[in-house]
Amino acid sequence: MNESHNNTPEADSAQDFAVTIRNMHKWYGQFHVLKNINLNVVRGEKIVICGPSGSGKSTMIRCINRLEEHQQGDIIVDGTELSNDLRNIEVVRREVGMVFQHFNLFPHLTVLENCTLAPIWVRKAPRAEAEETAMQYLERVKIPDQAHKFPGQLSGGQQQRVAIARSLCMRPRIMLFDEPTSALDPEMIKEVLEVMVELAQEGRTMLCVTHEMGFAKTVADRVIFMDEGEIIEENSPEQFFASPKHERTKLFLSQILEH
Amino acid sequence: MTGMVTSRKGISLSRTWNDKETRSVIIQIVAICLILGFFAYIIRNAYINLEAIGKGFSYNFLWQPSSYDINQHFIEYTSRSSHFRAMMVGILNTLLVAVCGIALATLLGFILGVLRLSRNWLTNKLAYVYIEYVRNVPVLLHILLVYGVIVHSLPVPKQAISLNEGAFLTNRGFFMPAPVFETLFWIVPMLILAGIGFMMWFRKHARRVQDETGHHYPVFWIGLGVMAGIPIVAYFILGAPITWDIPELKGFNFKGGMVIRPEFIALWLALSCYTAAFIGEIVRAGIVAVDYGQTEAASALGLKRNRVLNLVVIPQALRIIVPPLTSQYLNLTKNSSLAIAIGYMDILATIGGISLNQTGREMECMIIVLLLYLALSLMISAVMNWYNNRIKLVER
Numbered sequence: 001m002n003e004s005h006n007n008t009p010e011a012d013s014a015q016d017f018a019v020t021i022r023n024m025h026k027w028y029g030q031f032h033v034l035k036n037i038n039l040n041v042v043r044g045e046k047i048v049i050c051g052p053s054g055s056g057k058s059t060m061i062r063c064i065n066r067l068e069e070h071q072q073g074d075i076i077v078d079g080t081e082l083s084n085d086l087r088n089i090e091v092v093r094r095e096v097g098m099v100f101q102h103f104n105l106f107p108h109l110t111v112l113e114n115c116t117l118a119p120i121w122v123r124k125a126p127r128a129e130a131e132e133t134a135m136q137y138l139e140r141v142k143i144p145d146q147a148h149k150f151p152g153q154l155s156g157g158q159q160q161r162v163a164i165a166r167s168l169c170m171r172p173r174i175m176l177f178d179e180p181t182s183a184l185d186p187e188m189i190k191e192v193l194e195v196m197v198e199l200a201q202e203g204r205t206m207l208c209v210t211h212e213m214g215f216a217k218t219v220a221d222r223v224i225f226m227d228e229g230e231i232i233e234e235n236s237p238e239q240f241f242a243s244p245k246h247e248r249t250k251l252f253l254s255q256i257l258e259h
Numbered sequence: 260m261t262g263m264v265t266s267r268k269g270i271s272l273s274r275t276w277n278d279k280e281t282r283s284v285i286i287q288i289v290a291i292c293l294i295l296g297f298f299a300y301i302i303r304n305a306y307i308n309l310e311a312i313g314k315g316f317s318y319n320f321l322w323q324p325s326s327y328d329i330n331q332h333f334i335e336y337t338s339r340s341s342h343f344r345a346m347m348v349g350i351l352n353t354l355l356v357a358v359c360g361i362a363l364a365t366l367l368g369f370i371l372g373v374l375r376l377s378r379n380w381l382t383n384k385l386a387y388v389y390i391e392y393v394r395n396v397p398v399l400l401h402i403l404l405v406y407g408v409i410v411h412s413l414p415v416p417k418q419a420i421s422l423n424e425g426a427f428l429t430n431r432g433f434f435m436p437a438p439v440f441e442t443l444f445w446i447v448p449m450l451i452l453a454g455i456g457f458m459m460w461f462r463k464h465a466r467r468v469q470d471e472t473g474h475h476y477p478v479f480w481i482g483l484g485v486m487a488g489i490p491i492v493a494y495f496i497l498g499a500p501i502t503w504d505i506p507e508l509k510g511f512n513f514k515g516g517m518v519i520r521p522e523f524i525a526l527w528l529a530l531s532c533y534t535a536a537f538i539g540e541i542v543r544a545g546i547v548a549v550d551y552g553q554t555e556a557a558s559a560l561g562l563k564r565n566r567v568l569n570l571v572v573i574p575q576a577l578r579i580i581v582p583p584l585t586s587q588y589l590n591l592t593k594n595s596s597l598a599i600a601i602g603y604m605d606i607l608a609t610i611g612g613i614s615l616n617q618t619g620r621e622m623e624c625m626i627i628v629l630l631l632y633l634a635l636s637l638m639i640s641a642v643m644n645w646y647n648n649r650i651k652l653v654e655r
Contacts, residue, residue: 065559067555067558067559090561090563093558093559093560093561094561096559097559097560098556098559100552100555100556102552104550104552104553104555104556105556106553106556106557106571106575107575108574108575108578117557117560117562117570117571118560118561118562120469120473121562121566121570122560122561122562123473124473124474124475125473126469126470126471126472126473127469127470127471127473128470128471129473130473163556166560167560170560170561
């Protein structure tokens, strides 16, 4: 699980972590959304983040590719520190893929064009090559036959799988999932989770905000529980589910596991 | 429960009226009869009234001399030309102000729309105040205001404000040198045409290169260089083969050169600024209506801000913008008939104004004016509908 077996003096530096968050705070106006967040994510680690709604879990992972700005503390992603330097933000976003709750596919482009847009305009890939890569990933998410359709013609589950393929086409080293199955009908959740489990087995760093506890048990190296803008508890999934330490964690688990 | 089912057979009035399809057919027949009846009535009415005053219905007057002057004409025209020719001059003047107006209103409107979305407090509020002021004052007032400013605050030709050599601002218009082309000049427009041709090829070529190798050419800058740079260089190498006919003060006015008349400037600026306020709001609404998730998804993929706009947001915003934009173009074109208030000789001022008054052919003239504006508007709609269909979203 832990890959940081490097014993050089810098072993503890941010270079060895895919993501380092130190003493990070964020406010929306007066509202203190994130309070003193500290998190080190080892390369290749799969982290599941859960917590009641409004606990700041989505906001936290959206800070990692700076869709949200933090006001205090440091965030270092893949060796690049996030600040107001626009170039750094671009570098980070190229290496960090994101999958959204509401898919956010581009409705005016075909599935294939959705997947090739960023490789062509950001990575400057030749179209043929970008399309070849896109088809590979569409096959991975099991919808190559939909390549020439528009997003509006697909089901929710299919759209989310396209969104995953679109992110993968940039070959990101880190993948962020922001409640990827929350907007899906129950029978479609499974097809998306299957794709995510396969991805997890490939060794890419993943941070996933989800309430799918089955998924957490299968793939997570670590489960993080957040409430009211703080990280309350983090542990291996076995420990986390079997013996939660904190009262709020117990309450949360009892609520979501009951139903 | 089966006892409740009553079988309704045979023809009954209530049954016919309550049948969905029959009822719809009956309503349509009645409606058509009413409409035809109404038109038959007013046409007959007009015919009887024209007969009563001994006026008949004829378009022969179109070929008689108009005997009035028009100061802005793009085709040859004197007071001895026919009413038909006066009408053609009017059509061209309306077209000119409509085309120039649409172009400027679109440009200003898009700028206003983007400024309105700016996070900069000052630009945002400036655009807001402009839009709220301009669109809440009648367009006729804007026209009169701009015209008044030009006519009353600019000096008479004798005291003209000289901008540059041979360019003068006066209350009779903006006078400037007219180019007189020498023999070698034809090379320059040929180079511009060749440049445009080259760029049409080069754009496709650049696209192909990008598809094949991923290399991006700076197409815009190369295009600017080829289409504008080369002709400018050639112009000077050829020894600047244009002489200028400079306007000169003769008596109370300038002679020679070119002039843009105050009526045109007033109408053009007022219509454009007025319509731009509406277009600004349409553009803002269009951009805001594109889900912010689109911007987030595109940014998360590493696209730069201008690419996010060009590749993702604007193509989707255009679909929302184009239909109401079409209405604004139609409004501008029709509002141009307010030209008559300041004496700009458009369709309404020529055939629907002076010609009508001189010949007394109200019915005939008004039918022509009506059909001309209708034709113009339908043409604009057709073009915009074609464009709208091209960018339409494919749904399920």
